[in-house]
Amino acid sequence: MSPKTASGNAPAITAVDLAKTYPGGRGKPPVKALNGLSFGVAAGSVFGLLGPNGAGKSTAVKILSTLSRADSGVAEVAGIDVARHPEKVRAAIGFVAQKSVCDPMDTGYENLVLAGRLQGLAGSDAKARARELLARFSLTDAKDRLVKTYSGGMARRLDVAVGLMHRPAVLFLDEPTTGLDPEARADMWNEIESMASTESMTVLLTTHYLDEADRLAGRIAILDGGRIVASGSPDELKRELRGDAVIIEIALDADPARAKAAVDRLASVRDVTDDARIIRARTDDGAAVLPHALAALDAAGVAVASATLARPSLDDVYLRHTGRAYSAAQAEEVAA
Amino acid sequence: MSQSLSTQPARAARSARPTRSTGGSALAHTAFLTARLLRGFWRMPVYLVMNLVQPMIWLLLFGQLFKSVADIPGFSSGSYVNFMTPGIVMMMALFGSAWAGTTYIQDMARGVMDRFLTSPTSRGALMVSTMLFQAVLTIIQTAVVLPIAWLTGATFDGGWSGLVILFAAAVLLTFVFSALSNAVALMAREQTALIGISQLLSFPLMFLSSAIMDTRLSPQWVRDVARFNPFEWAVAAGRGALTASPDWGSVWGHLGLLAGLAVVMGGLATAAFRAYQRSA
Numbered sequence: 226m227s228p229k230t231a232s233g234n235a236p237a238i239t240a241v242d243l244a245k246t247y248p249g250g251r252g253k254p255p256v257k258a259l260n261g262l263s264f265g266v267a268a269g270s271v272f273g274l275l276g277p278n279g280a281g282k283s284t285a286v287k288i289l290s291t292l293s294r295a296d297s298g299v300a301e302v303a304g305i306d307v308a309r310h311p312e313k314v315r316a317a318i319g320f321v322a323q324k325s326v327c328d329p330m331d332t333g334y335e336n337l338v339l340a341g342r343l344q345g346l347a348g349s350d351a352k353a354r355a356r357e358l359l360a361r362f363s364l365t366d367a368k369d370r371l372v373k374t375y376s377g378g379m380a381r382r383l384d385v386a387v388g389l390m391h392r393p394a395v396l397f398l399d400e401p402t403t404g405l406d407p408e409a410r411a412d413m414w415n416e417i418e419s420m421a422s423t424e425s426m427t428v429l430l431t432t433h434y435l436d437e438a439d440r441l442a443g444r445i446a447i448l449d450g451g452r453i454v455a456s457g458s459p460d461e462l463k464r465e466l467r468g469d470a471v472i473i474e475i476a477l478d479a480d481p482a483r484a485k486a487a488v489d490r491l492a493s494v495r496d497v498t499d500d501a502r503i504i505r506a507r508t509d510d511g512a513a514v515l516p517h518a519l520a521a522l523d524a525a526g527v528a529v530a531s532a533t534l535a536r537p538s539l540d541d542v543y544l545r546h547t548g549r550a551y552s553a554a555q556a557e558e559v560a561a
Numbered sequence: 562m563s564q565s566l567s568t569q570p571a572r573a574a575r576s577a578r579p580t581r582s583t584g585g586s587a588l589a590h591t592a593f594l595t596a597r598l599l600r601g602f603w604r605m606p607v608y609l610v611m612n613l614v615q616p617m618i619w620l621l622l623f624g625q626l627f628k629s630v631a632d633i634p635g636f637s638s639g640s641y642v643n644f645m646t647p648g649i650v651m652m653m654a655l656f657g658s659a660w661a662g663t664t665y666i667q668d669m670a671r672g673v674m675d676r677f678l679t680s681p682t683s684r685g686a687l688m689v690s691t692m693l694f695q696a697v698l699t700i701i702q703t704a705v706v707l708p709i710a711w712l713t714g715a716t717f718d719g720g721w722s723g724l725v726i727l728f729a730a731a732v733l734l735t736f737v738f739s740a741l742s743n744a745v746a747l748m749a750r751e752q753t754a755l756i757g758i759s760q761l762l763s764f765p766l767m768f769l770s771s772a773i774m775d776t777r778l779s780p781q782w783v784r785d786v787a788r789f790n791p792f793e794w795a796v797a798a799g800r801g802a803l804t805a806s807p808d809w810g811s812v813w814g815h816l817g818l819l820a821g822l823a824v825v826m827g828g829l830a831t832a833a834f835r836a837y838q839r840s841a
Contacts, residue, residue, distance in 0.1 A: 247840075290679040291678075291679055292675055292679050292838060294838070294839070312681060315679055315680055315681045318679065320675065320676055320679035321672075321676075322672025322675045322676060324670075324671050325671050325672055326671070326673055326675070327671075327673070328601065328671075328673055330600070330601035331597060331600060331601065339593055339597055340680070342589070342590075342593050343593060343681065343682045344681060345586065345681065371604070397679075
């Protein structure tokens with residue numbers, strides 16, 4: 226569908242064994258942000274780097290976008306070594322930082338034209354491209370307003386437009402929807418999806434939202450402690466878990482241990498756990514197993530409050546590979 | 562149909578991607594970035610007013626307060642307003658430039674600086690544009706203060722050429738200290754560090770100079786230190802050029818020292834981008 230360039234199948238990004246340690250400062254031990262990070266991104270795809278805050282996502286993006294340097298390891302972006310020829314990499318990439326990349330005291334239009342001019346576009350080209358992107362991101366009516374008057378969603382869409390001004394081969398999106406309300410998030414997802422197909426470029430997306438990676442990325446890598454613990458397409462990763470989750474909530478006065486034992490006795494389930502009043506199990510065919518499970522519980526005298534079947538989510542993938550629930554990992558971060 | 566419509570322009574423009582030459586683009590980048598800073602300034606005129614209030618207070622208050630200083634035997638100038646005016650002009654330039662790094666601090670607090678540094682934006686242009694912007698502020702302040710000084714009795718015996726050199730010295734001083742402020746901003750990344758420059762550096766430099774007091778009446782050590790004080794170079798150049806018969810050797814010598822230091826500081830401050838990226 227989208228026109229492929231000659232190098233269409235070559236990887237747009239390769240990272241091999243990247244390591245980066247930050248000094249800890251005042252009596253604290255040094256922080257190992259990256260610890261042997263390796264991955265590749267095929268040209269023309271959307272790749273998601275997923276992990277809680279502090280997993281190393283932003284450090285990886287900073288190194289690949291030439292903002293920072295790795296202590297060791299090699300990385301290429303658009304076929305160019307980031308450490309040896311950073312200036313060539315900079316002409317080939319767009320960078321949308323976690324924080325706004327726009328000047329609040331300039332208008333949306335001025336921000337775009339300035340970005341285009343700094344990237345080497347001629348004045349008329351920059352203006353035409355700015356108008357095109359303003360229309361695409363539904364910002365035409367706000368084009369002559371100062372960015373400080375924009376809503377969070379509008380400002381974030383403008384950030385992405387700034388990154389697209391010079392039609393980069395690779396676009397870095399560092400947590401594009403953090404801090405947006407659900408509606409603005411959904412808008413942004415739609416924009417990223419349509420832009421990835423019309424601009425024929427590679428997108429490296431970092432996010433700490435599992436649903437965002439699931440929705441947007443063709444392939445994802447899960448980072449934990451500065452290295453990749455799992456990678457593949459979202460479906461592959463979920464399939465690795467083999468089968469559906471059966472989640473049964475038992476009544477308030479029921480005995481969890483008894484309930485767990487009853488479900489455990491079924492031949493076709495595995496990984497049975499109980500967490501307060503919730504019994505979880507994994508099975509290859511949830512629809513067939515659920516009636517048996519309910520019958521077994523009934524026979525054991527355990528009253529059931531609710532029963533749910535779920536396809537495995539990236540949450541489960543994360544739990545499996547890091548040994549922690551995703552929400553728990555995020556909570557640790559907040560506490561730290 | 563709609564697919565081919567949407568991809569066609571993308572393809573055309575990609576093949577026409579401009580070739581970039583670094584020399585010409587550094588100048589062009591300086592122009593774009595300076596224009597951005599001037600637009601922002603123009604939209605917040607309250608800063609202009611704030612920048613003007615302080616020097617006026619100094620001019621009117623100090624002018625009255627120290628009026629009789631000129632009567633002390635040994636004081637070089639007959640009129641204190643004539644003596645003080647170049648000092649006030651340089652003080653405005655010095656105190657204004659100490660805050661030049663604020664632009665970088667704000668850009669770093671957002672993602673603007675990171676976006677510039679991950680694009681082909683010239684580092685030199687990032688530096689020079691903020692120095693030029695600060696110089697424009699210095700010129701505006703000076704242009705407002707001089708007529709007020711004239712109204713309170715300054716005579717500008719050096720004429721137009723003296724005034725041009727006064728402006729030049731103020732601009733060079735601005736370059737030196739705005740480059741320093743930018744370097745501190747890049748390394749410390751905090752607004753409080755800039756308060757440090759203005760408190761710990763600007764005030765001592767001001768008092769170790771002849772800005773408001775003739776150093777011939779100061780202790781010997783103050784005179785010795787002042788000879789190495791860039792702020793004093795600017796005061797000496799401006800004041801010298803405004804006298805009826807300037808000592809041109811001294812005026813040009815001081816201007817030359819300032820210009821050299823401005824180039825060195827600009828270069829060092831641009832190198833500080835590397836320090837910023839190392840810790841990024």
